Amino acid sequence: MTAVHFVVPEGVDDPRRPSGGNTYDREVCRALSSIGWSMRKCPVPGAWPRRDAASLAALAEVVQRIPDDAIMLVDGLIASTAPEVLVPHARRLRFVVLVHMLLGHRAGDAPGDTRTRELSALSAGDAVVTTSAWTQRRALELYSLPADLVHVAEPGVEAAELATPTGTGGALLCVAAVSFDKGHDVLLDALEMISELSWDCVCVGSLDGDVVFVEDARRRILDSGLGHRVHFPGPRTGADLDRSYAAADVIVSASRAETYGMVLTEALARGLPVVAADVGGVREAIGYGAARIRPGLLVPPEDPTALAAALRGWLGDAGLRGRLRQAARERRGDLSGWSRTASILSDVLAAVGQ
Numbered sequence: 001m002t003a004v005h006f007v008v009p010e011g012v013d014d015p016r017r018p019s020g021g022n023t024y025d026r027e028v029c030r031a032l033s034s035i036g037w038s039m040r041k042c043p044v045p046g047a048w049p050r051r052d053a054a055s056l057a058a059l060a061e062v063v064q065r066i067p068d069d070a071i072m073l074v075d076g077l078i079a080s081t082a083p084e085v086l087v088p089h090a091r092r093l094r095f096v097v098l099v100h101m102l103l104g105h106r107a108g109d110a111p112g113d114t115r116t117r118e119l120s121a122l123s124a125g126d127a128v129v130t131t132s133a134w135t136q137r138r139a140l141e142l143y144s145l146p147a148d149l150v151h152v153a154e155p156g157v158e159a160a161e162l163a164t165p166t167g168t169g170g171a172l173l174c175v176a177a178v179s180f181d182k183g184h185d186v187l188l189d190a191l192e193m194i195s196e197l198s199w200d201c202v203c204v205g206s207l208d209g210d211v212v213f214v215e216d217a218r219r220r221i222l223d224s225g226l227g228h229r230v231h232f233p234g235p236r237t238g239a240d241l242d243r244s245y246a247a248a249d250v251i252v253s254a255s256r257a258e259t260y261g262m263v264l265t266e267a268l269a270r271g272l273p274v275v276a277a278d279v280g281g282v283r284e285a286i287g288y289g290a291a292r293i294r295p296g297l298l299v300p301p302e303d304p305t306a307l308a309a310a311l312r313g314w315l316g317d318a319g320l321r322g323r324l325r326q327a328a329r330e331r332r333g334d335l336s337g338w339s340r341t342a343s344i345l346s347d348v349l350a351a352v353g354q
Helices: 020-034 053-064 083-089 114-124 133-143 184-193 211-223 238-246 262-268 282-286 304-316 318-332 338-353
Strands: 003-009 038-044 071-075 094-099 127-130 150-152 171-175 200-204 230-234 250-253 274-277 296-299
Touching: 003 020, 003 053, 020 038, 020 262, 020 338, 038 053, 053 083, 071 338, 083 114, 094 114, 094 338, 114 133, 127 133, 127 338, 133 150, 133 282, 150 338, 171 238, 171 262, 184 200, 184 211, 184 304, 200 238, 211 230, 250 262, 250 304, 262 274, 262 282, 262 318, 274 282, 274 304, 282 296, 296 304, 296 318, 304 318
Parallel strands: 003 038, 003 071, 071 094, 094 127, 127 150, 171 200, 171 250, 200 230, 250 274, 274 296
Antiparallel strands: none
């Protein structure tokens, strides 16, 4: 059995919708295909993980077309949202859930039935694959799933050329959709606190997800006098994104939640240190260089004062910059490619297909 019906949100291949989850889905499709799996991508329209009657009906139509006893790999944004559609098919299909992010992780932010739905979907799976060990632990903690049901397949990262640092370290780069979850408000607070220092910050990412938040951020930048130093160019992919990394000194992430942090490993693949909020799987993604030196600085989430202090330390201490750059280059050598991710997924799919 080598065919896999991969149920994904529509738009996963759209370059105008860059995200870690979309990149992961595309890359594992490619890598699994290269080692002999027949990947049959099944896109489902809808604003997943938001659900409505039309998206649920579209999902039902997609799943009904999958033949009995086939392997069905489902992106968790869909699976955790629509168990009432998927679970009835669990007995006739080999059902694997790929969890990029747990929708029930932050109970205060989730509707009351979010965890009920997610538990139903994960419990019905023949296997669950998470993209970080942190997510695996959190899933086991939240839902008391059997330990041998939940596997980890960390994202891979493409090899990249080393970035060339500037002398001052002042080229700051944030790569994330401009949104509350990614903490751009926290970042702007921190940048205002260090406005007397020499730096420039480019925030690469989609501007379409939360238009009100984006407009508020732009207004704040103008009001604070930082309009010439903080830039929102929109999403960049491919060579344009490569050039953004190449021009940077350090990656800054103020996220409120992060399952892993693929942007961080993309930075480390270029020898770029990171300054990041210590949430979710970020520690796992950053890892260590030699002598257990982290290739970056971690700060508490939603703490602009701590983030400002970390950036002030980075900008003001050439020795610190040198140590972090060295650790980033050492960590670069330990990063795995997508073939490793695909190998783990392949083992899970093969076991389910037996």
